[in-house]
Amino acid sequence: PHVGPVESKNEAAMSELVPEPRQKPVVPMKPMGINANLLGYIGIDTIIEQMRKKTMKTGFDFNIMVVGQSGLGKSTLVNTLFKSQVSRKSSGWNREEKIPKTVEIKAIGHVIEEGGVKMKLTVIDTPGFGDQINNENCWEPIEKYINEQYEKFLKEEVNIARKKRIPDTRVHCCLYFISPTGHSLRPLDLEFMKHLSKVVNIIPVIAKADTMTLEEKTEFKQRVRKELEVNGIEFYPQKEFDEDLEDKTENDKIRQESMPFAVVGSDKEYQVNGKRVLGRKTPWGIIEVENLTHCEFALLRDFVIRTHLQDLKEVTHNIHYETYRAKRLNDNGGLPPMTAETEENHESNL
Amino acid sequence: ISSPYQNEEKRNLSLGGHVGFDSLPDQLVSKSVTQGFSFNILCVGETGIGKSTLMNTLFNTTFETEEASHYESAVRLRPRTYDLQESNVHLKLTIVDAVGFGDQINKDERQVSPIVEYIDTQFENYLQEELKIRRSLFNYHDTRIHVCLYFITPTGHSLKSLDLVTMKKLDSKVNIIPIIAKADTISKSELHKFKIKIMSELVSNGVQIYQFPTDDEAVAEINSVMNAHLPFAVVGSTEEVKVGNKLVRARQYPWGVVQVENESHCDFVKLREMLIRVNMEDLREQTHTRHYELYRRCKLEEMGFKDTDPDSQPFSLQETYETKRKEFLGELQKKEEEMRQMFVNKVKETEAELKEKERELHEKFEHLKRIHQEEKRKVEEKRRELEEEMNAFNRRKVAVETLQSQSLQATSQQPLKKDKDKKNRSVITGNQSGVSLSSSKVMITKANVEPLNCNSWWHAIQCCSCLVKNATWREGFI
Numbered sequence: 085p086h087v088g089p090v091e092s093k094n095e096a097a098m099s100e101l102v103p104e105p106r107q108k109p110v111v112p113m114k115p116m117g118i119n120a121n122l123l124g125y126i127g128i129d130t131i132i133e134q135m136r137k138k139t140m141k142t143g144f145d146f147n148i149m150v151v152g153q154s155g156l157g158k159s160t161l162v163n164t165l166f167k168s169q170v171s172r173k174s175s176g177w178n179r180e181e182k183i184p185k186t187v188e189i190k191a192i193g194h195v196i197e198e199g200g201v202k203m204k205l206t207v208i209d210t211p212g213f214g215d216q217i218n219n220e221n222c223w224e225p226i227e228k229y230i231n232e233q234y235e236k237f238l239k240e241e242v243n244i245a246r247k248k249r250i251p252d253t254r255v256h257c258c259l260y261f262i263s264p265t266g267h268s269l270r271p272l273d274l275e276f277m278k279h280l281s282k283v284v285n286i287i288p289v290i291a292k293a294d295t296m297t298l299e300e301k302t303e304f305k306q307r308v309r310k311e312l313e314v315n316g317i318e319f320y321p322q323k324e325f326d327e328d329l330e331d332k333t334e335n336d337k338i339r340q341e342s343m344p345f346a347v348v349g350s351d352k353e354y355q356v357n358g359k360r361v362l363g364r365k366t367p368w369g370i371i372e373v374e375n376l377t378h379c380e381f382a383l384l385r386d387f388v389i390r391t392h393l394q395d396l397k398e399v400t401h402n403i404h405y406e407t408y409r410a411k412r413l414n415d416n417g418g419l420p421p422m423t424a425e426t427e428e429n430h431e432s433n434l
Numbered sequence: 435i436s437s438p439y440q441n442e443e444k445r446n447l448s449l450g451g452h453v454g455f456d457s458l459p460d461q462l463v464s465k466s467v468t469q470g471f472s473f474n475i476l477c478v479g480e481t482g483i484g485k486s487t488l489m490n491t492l493f494n495t496t497f498e499t500e501e502a503s504h505y506e507s508a509v510r511l512r513p514r515t516y517d518l519q520e521s522n523v524h525l526k527l528t529i530v531d532a533v534g535f536g537d538q539i540n541k542d543e544r545q546v547s548p549i550v551e552y553i554d555t556q557f558e559n560y561l562q563e564e565l566k567i568r569r570s571l572f573n574y575h576d577t578r579i580h581v582c583l584y585f586i587t588p589t590g591h592s593l594k595s596l597d598l599v600t601m602k603k604l605d606s607k608v609n610i611i612p613i614i615a616k617a618d619t620i621s622k623s624e625l626h627k628f629k630i631k632i633m634s635e636l637v638s639n640g641v642q643i644y645q646f647p648t649d650d651e652a653v654a655e656i657n658s659v660m661n662a663h664l665p666f667a668v669v670g671s672t673e674e675v676k677v678g679n680k681l682v683r684a685r686q687y688p689w690g691v692v693q694v695e696n697e698s699h700c701d702f703v704k705l706r707e708m709l710i711r712v713n714m715e716d717l718r719e720q721t722h723t724r725h726y727e728l729y730r731r732c733k734l735e736e737m738g739f740k741d742t743d744p745d746s747q748p749f750s751l752q753e754t755y756e757t758k759r760k761e762f763l764g765e766l767q768k769k770e771e772e773m774r775q776m777f778v779n780k781v782k783e784t785e786a787e788l789k790e791k792e793r794e795l796h797e798k799f800e801h802l803k804r805i806h807q808e809e810k811r812k813v814e815e816k817r818r819e820l821e822e823e824m825n826a827f828n829r830r831k832v833a834v835e836t837l838q839s840q841s842l843q844a845t846s847q848q849p850l851k852k853d854k855d856k857k858n859r860s861v862i863t864g865n866q867s868g869v870s871l872s873s874s875k876v877m878i879t880k881a882n883v884e885p886l887n888c889n890s891w892w893h894a895i896q897c898c899s900c901l902v903k904n905a906t907w908r909e910g911f912i
Contacts, residue, residue, distance in 0.1 A: 125494075125520070126492070126493055126494055126518075126520060126706075126710060127520075127706065127707075127710045127711035128518060128519075128520040128523050128525045128710065128714075129520045129521040129522070129523040130710070130711045130712075130714075131471060131523065131525075131714050131715055132463050132466075132467065132523060134712070134713070134714060134715035134716070135462075135463055135466060135715050136459040136460070136462075136463050137650065137652060137653075138650075138715055138716070138719065139458075139459050139462055139463075140459055141650060144455075144458055146455075165453070166449070166453055167449045167450040167451045167452075167453050168447040168448065168449050168450055169447065170447065194446070194447045195446050195447070196446070196447050196449055196453075196455075197446070197449075198449060198452070198453055198454075198455055198456045199456030200456070201455060201456045201458055201459060203455055203458070244730075244731050244734050244735060245731055246727060248723050327468070328468075385453075385454065386454065389453060389454045389455050389457075390454040390455070390457050391457075391461070392461075393455060393457075393458055393461060394458060394461035394462045394464075394465060395461070395465070398465065398572075402571075402572050406568075406569070409567075410567050410568050413567045414567060
């Protein structure tokens with residue numbers, strides 16, 4: 085009965101930790117710079133595994149909103165992203181339904197599982213956006229919805245007897261679909277993004293990118309980036325939230341070169357070179373959705389799901405939500421309860 | 435807007451391919467790794483029972499070398515924070531010592547209350563941060579106690595009453611793991627009986643100690659096995675002894691070597707396994723979701739807040755916030771008024787002083803002016819007098835000169851008088867300006883003068899009929 089077997093079990097557990105090369109290395113095998121003259125192995129790094137087990141048990145919430153004029157392929161794209169019929173299109177919505185007269189908000193939730201990880205995914209669709217003749221203020225219902233979710237969360241948080249896990253319905257990510265005119269952004273696009281980039285993470289995407297040639301695409305992207313910059317629109321990943329140099333260089337590259345992603349969506353499969361791929365069949369060829377030479381769908385997918393999913397949630401929670409909360413408490417004259425110790429806090433809060 | 439949840443059917447969908455969100459736990463964990471973790475241990479036990487040594491052994495470092503004194507006047511809590519790192523993981527470890535516990539003669543309430551206070555203060559600090567308007571919880575250094583290691587003295591009989599009282603007070607505030615210290619002083623059979631006795635006493639006194647969680651299948655088995663071994667009988671040592679051909683941490687006695695990491699010698703390995711390698715995260719979570727929530731609930735209720743039903747206004751706290759805010763603003767205003775009053779008064783005072791000074795100065799000025807004028811007048815008078823005298827003198831001079839010229843014509847020339855003036859004490863010629871009258875002797879020198887009849891030259895001058903002789907002039911001065 086000895087330390088030996090226990091330790092090797094942990095090392096085996098640790099080997100599962102080493103993932104495929106990702107942007108941020110997680111836990112390497114060998115102990116590196118050890119502090120405070122440690123003589124042997126303690127086991128502090130097992131907390132990583134402990135934490136991961138716990139989170140896998142509780143599962144995750146993710147809420148994604150899609151905004152754009154009808155016919156831009158929003159529902160198809162979301163289905164392609166999550167490789168299943170998660171969108172409004174597939175849950176009883178009929179393509180022949182009339183376009184609504186005002187912007188409607190429709191949220192549809194599903195539970196999907198992969199690799200032992202359970203995710204409750206909610207797709208929030210906004211039919212009617214930008215489809216009217218007069219589109220003034222058509223972003224207001226959307227802004228209202230987003231704020232309502234923050235309000236709901238805040239109410240729960242402020243309760244005396246709180247739930248162990250507050251249900252998170254806040255919008256973590258908003259995909260804004262830009263029409264591939266090839267010219268520039270529309271006033272509606274600018275107005276929407278200006279208003280909403282302050283309350284939610286906006287990721288602009290160029291829809292139906294198969295209507296542009298490579299040169300047109302590059303030019304359009306440049307022009308769009310420029311216009312966004314000129315108008316002071318901070319889309320996700322926002323510059324001011326880069327945590328360290330590593331983040332900054334990584335995100336700079338994405339901000340300045342890849343975004344906005346020019347995407348094509350499809351939920352149909354075709355045979356190409358002996359493989360089944362998702363694609364769109366046209367008389368002049370098959371556009372492969374996941375082929376990087378055809379469109380940037382794979383980049384979008386990796387960005388949103390494989391590398392920045394958690395960050396999207398954290399920015400929503402730590403920044404957008406906190407901003408909402410601070411504003412709300414201030415507006416209502418809400419201050420923390422006064423005790424002897426909070427006198428100083430008051431000065432700083434005021 | 436249609437209710438966002440009218441369509442919510444939590445349908446389980448199957449995926450048509452690899453999406454990639456199975457990397458989510460890694461993304462989450464990666465973020466936590468960057469931010470670092472905190473873990474806070476509270477050690478409660480008599481002085482000298484081996485708390486520091488056990489910490490050193492658990493974490494394989496020497497945290498502290500000084501021994502605590504036995505003569506503390508009261509129980510005080512001493513937290514110390516260390517930065518540990520293993521692989522990529524940064525741990526901010528805080529070890530809190532209850533110094534002086536069990537040393538007092540009178541082991542009453544005052545032994546336990548400092549400990550309870552300390553735990554509550556950490557909760558309070560977190561609560562205050564959480565209630566702030568502008569807060570940064572993700573940056574916050576969590577100082578709440580995650581686990582309390584309670585060191586039981588290895589008497590072999592039963593728990594002391596102090597032990598029971600303390601643990602009872604702490605069990606709703608912190609995760610308690612009781613351990614039997616210095617387990618190498620008890621024999622195996624005694625130890626077994628001791629453990630049973632302790633556990634039954636804890637149960638019969640309703641003390642809730644921390645149970646290793648058995649809901650997660652991965653760890654359920656090992657945790658339930660360990661639960662049965664509580665309380666762990668531990669031995670701590672940082673000294674190394676050679677056993678066989680290896681160096682192990684042990685305590686060397688004449689009759690043998692107690693190996694710390696040998697599971698048949700003591701439960702150290704079990705403790706380390708449970709505390710660090712299996713349940714550290716659960717300890718943190720329990721502290722946050724159970725103990726902290728309980729504290730928060732009690733504290734807020736104590737302050738008079740109540741949860742209203744979900745349909746009503748957003749914050750149950752809102753009204754109280756409002757009144758508190760008004761109170762606070764009112765106080766601010768009052769203070770402002772007071773200060774303003776004070777300022778005004780001060781200004782008035784200073785003004786009065788200044789006025790007084792001004793008046794005084796003015797008076798002085800007037801006074802001086804008058805004096806000056808007085809002086810001026812006097813000087814003017816004297817000047818006039820002098821002028822008159824000068825005029826008188828000049829008239830006489832003219833008269834004398836006339837007489838002289840008349841007599842010159844009458845008599846022969848006399849030898850030129852030497853310039854006797856220079857022998858005289860002071861010489862002033864009447865024709866020069868700035869005549870000073872008082873001590874001057876006015877002299878008239880003339881080439882030719884006739885002898886006088888008068889005794890003095892002054893008389894000679896005044897006596898117009900006399901003429902001045904040389905001899906008289908020589909003798910002339912009184």
